[in-house]
Amino acid sequence: MLALLSLLQVRRDWPGDVLAERLDVSPRTVRRDVDRLRELGYRVEALKGPAGGYRLSAGSELPPLLFDDEQAVAIALALAVAPASGADIAESAVRALAAVRQVMPARLRHRIDAVEVVSTPGATSVDPEVLVAVSDAVRTHQVLRFDHGADDQHDRPPRRVQPHAVVARNSRWYLLAWDDGADDGHGDWRTYRIDRLRPRTPTGLHFTPRPIPGGDPAAFVAARFKGSDVVDAWPCTGTVVLHVPARQVAPYLEPDAVLEDLGPDRCRLTLGSWSWTALAAKVAGFDAPFDVVGPAELRDATGALAERMRRAAGRQGTVRTAQ
Numbered sequence: 001m002l003a004l005l006s007l008l009q010v011r012r013d014w015p016g017d018v019l020a021e022r023l024d025v026s027p028r029t030v031r032r033d034v035d036r037l038r039e040l041g042y043r044v045e046a047l048k049g050p051a052g053g054y055r056l057s058a059g060s061e062l063p064p065l066l067f068d069d070e071q072a073v074a075i076a077l078a079l080a081v082a083p084a085s086g087a088d089i090a091e092s093a094v095r096a097l098a099a100v101r102q103v104m105p106a107r108l109r110h111r112i113d114a115v116e117v118v119s120t121p122g123a124t125s126v127d128p129e130v131l132v133a134v135s136d137a138v139r140t141h142q143v144l145r146f147d148h149g150a151d152d153q154h155d156r157p158p159r160r161v162q163p164h165a166v167v168a169r170n171s172r173w174y175l176l177a178w179d180d181g182a183d184d185g186h187g188d189w190r191t192y193r194i195d196r197l198r199p200r201t202p203t204g205l206h207f208t209p210r211p212i213p214g215g216d217p218a219a220f221v222a223a224r225f226k227g228s229d230v231v232d233a234w235p236c237t238g239t240v241v242l243h244v245p246a247r248q249v250a251p252y253l254e255p256d257a258v259l260e261d262l263g264p265d266r267c268r269l270t271l272g273s274w275s276w277t278a279l280a281a282k283v284a285g286f287d288a289p290f291d292v293v294g295p296a297e298l299r300d301a302t303g304a305l306a307e308r309m310r311r312a313a314g315r316q317g318t319v320r321t322a323q
Helices: 002-010 016-023 027-039 069-080 090-102 106-113 128-140 217-225 246-252 276-284 296-314
Strands: 013-015 043-047 053-057 144-148 159-169 172-179 188-193 197-199 236-242 258-261 267-273 290-294
Touching (some): 002 053, 013 016, 069 090, 069 106, 128 159, 128 197, 144 188, 159 217, 172 217, 246 258
Antiparallel strands (some): 144 159, 172 188
16 A cells, blocks of 8 residues: 555546556555545545546645655654754754654664754754745746845845756755846846845746756755856866875865875876866965966966966055044
8 A cells, every 4th residue: 555655646637557567556445545545534536437547636634744764764863963064953853853753663763763863054054934935936937036144134126037956065045036127127137145135025927937957846946056147067177296295185175076095105196177277276375385287278377377376475565543
């Protein structure tokens, strides 16, 4: 019956004979289990047609939630790490986890208790009501009005955007929206931190969603943070040889950096940044002698940065004292 419920939840319509084949049971057993689900409060509709079929519809009341072992463990683990998600639901997640654990069989409680999770809340948190309101505007394709950051202090009117996706990234929540540029006439995709966002009264105005460049909202937002237009990759990538052991560099690398051990006192490093000068500064930040392997843009940026640093070091600041 649990397997039947899982199948009904992942697809809208199921022919009866296909369900029987997937579950390796007879059509009669499928009909019996459908009747049992109905008795529990699930609205399973019968479909007309030559072969017949079934459809799971939303009910007016919440029926008992039935999960197989793997689903129950997944829910418990998700609740355990919820405080690190950036949403302000830590207390609710703890209470929900306690409720789920209470009704688990002993064999599953042992699996959950074996994983000792200590999650650290992020530096910022999102009000769940705000998150729901923004997500609902995305789902219903409704123009969103909101204040963002210090808009109130600068007497700025509410912003109006077409919300397309809510993206969770590094324990923060972002809204990806199309700004039609009503103020300056230049429309563009923009991202807004939802923890800084205060929705206004819903507009009731609907819009037709635009195709998100690349088709993947998460990848598009990640690309914007790297200074790229669409592809989730740094626009400037270069290679250097650092005159230090690889083990001294490895703890400080970003996930997309590539490190190669060249011996006891050298390593080759390939990494990226949003500009060539920023990349040169990132390499210099390892506080070790290095040689630029390439490309030429990184070599030129390294020379320009070195000259800038020399000029800055040669200046003497003027200290003024009160008379």
